[in-house]
Amino acid sequence: MSVNTPNRTVDDFGSNEWLVEELYEQYKSDKNSVDQSWWPFFDKYEKNGNGPAAKTADAEPTAKTGAKPAAKTKAKPASQASAKSADKSDSSTADAAPDESPRGVSPSSAQTETLKAETKSVPKVVVKDTEPKPAPEETVTPLRGPAKLIAKNMDDSIEVPTATSVRALPAKALIDNRIVINSHLKRTRGGKVSFTHLIGFAVIRALQNFPSQNVSYDTRDGKPVMVSPAHINFGLAIDVPKKDGSRTLLVPNVKKAETLTFRQFVDAYDGLVDKARQGKLTADDFAGTTVSLTNPGGIGTVHSVPRLTKGQGCIVGVGALDYPAEFQGASQHTINKLAVSKVLTLTSTYDHRVIQGAGSGEFLKLIHSYLLGEDGFYDDVFESLRLPYEPVRWVPDVSAEDQDDVNKTARVIELIDAYRTRGHLMANIDPLVYRQRSHPDLDINQHGLTLWDLEREFPTGGFGAKPMMPFRSILGLLRESYCRTIGFEYMHIADPLQRRWFQAKIEVPHQELTRSEQGHILGRLNAAEAFETFLQTKYIGQKRFSLEGGESAIVLLDEVLNQSADTGIEQVAIGMAHRGRLNVLTNIAGKSYAQMFREFDGTMSPDSVQGSGDVKYHLGTEGSFTSPSG
Structure with a gap:
């Protein structure tokens, strides 16, 4: 926890201002229920007049004068009132009866029998409620706590003149490289990389090379100014479930994100998520956000236009990852044959006083290029995670007409033979020195194949003990067999039976140890x-x-x-x-x-x-x- 936390003000928390109010209520009821790192902040928060005394306007008028509220009389149903009035009339009639005994004197037995007979002779009257039920009325619920502060932030955000740029990009390279990364992590140190990790890192890289988006508007000495922060404090929208079953949105930030490698960024990101789930976020985790990322695509939203809070110049939204709507009714075979990629929609909502539309469009274009792998983006990601292979490259599809299908089948068989002959040259057999290993004979692009062929099925010529396999499965089994931590070199053997014996032992799916x-x-x-x-x-x-x-x-x-x-x-x-x-x-x-x-x-x-x-x-x-x- 930074020693500067007591110097923070509520305005430093931006869209997380509601959290301060919620934690402060917990602090008042039980000081130990709040992390100690918040105590100095709330001490100053009370001294500055933000405590209970400053909020008497929210209390009922009776609390100011000390007068007790008037007792509320509960209205009785009409049927009960009619029945009681009838009972009273009966009792008054009985009081007026001449043969009633005076108070304290018991009536005679004859009088009692006469009274019982008269009572039995009176018919019983059933009173029905004939009044119509009241029509339903609107319910007014005052906003309190977090909901009240969120509404205040939204009111304040109206003062920010925003605009939004939208850009859709094919996510094929993003998807395939994530598969390679997570397959390697599963075999080695464990863990997973999410799409948000990669997209967030691409946004940070774009902000480094296009810093005009990392600015905010402010007034100093009554004059408007544009503030360019020294670092990128990258905010992450985290959806956190609460104990009562409701959910809330927290936006902590990764400090100095531009100085981190991809692996350091992933560790910092996951650390914030863990702290948010455990309720251990501190004041410094929220303060100073410059640019933030939100992910409405997690609930299927194609793209959104989020609100921009004061002190922040830009917020990037990540939409749903799915096939274009016009192809969602097509079969997977048709989609693969036509080389249709899933699409990701990005939005950039910005403060139009300090950021112009052309700049916002260039910013999204830069993110787009990074997610396709330009400027060595995935190479840097692979190097940070110490993946010993080159990433999947984005290239246009090669025409897949009927006559080309035969050619591609031959190219797949050619690639299988290349891995059997040269696969050991890409094996990761040196644990002391890291380098990305490659060989031209093992590059799918050198064989006229592309990432668009990964989902298509091809004849295998007996490889993998299957007549037909998707190219992704063929390539995965080739790398699993020949390019991991053991190298095999046997194709120089003249006897084909011996070569097939090696292939039968080597070209099998890797079995995970229990x-x-x-x-x-x-x-x-x-x-x-x-x-x-x-x-x-x-x-x-x-x-x-x-x-x-x-x-x-x-x-x-x-x-x-x-x-x-x-x-x-x-x-x-x-x-x-x-x-x-x-x-x-x-x-x-x-x-x-x-x-x-x-x-x-x-x-x-x-x-x-x-x-x-x-x-x-x-x-x-x-x-x-x-x-x-x-």
């Missing part, structure tokens, strides 16, 4: 690393060959022996190299740590017939290996 399998592998690696660390610390100077650099051999041997045990193999002999031999003896062959440490200490087992030799790893061992699944 959580228990991942835990087992991690346990083997931890055991190997702990053993090496202990030897290096305890037996300094002892001659040995450590496992360093060969940790994966432990996991590989463990899996080979697991499968051997599952298939019923009774005996396995390991011809082990010097590197990592001690670790294999203990963690794979089953030699006890106690025996290993005795040998390092110079204490030999009495039944040893091999002698100690010059180094400990010359000693072998025998043991039994049981598969965890068996």
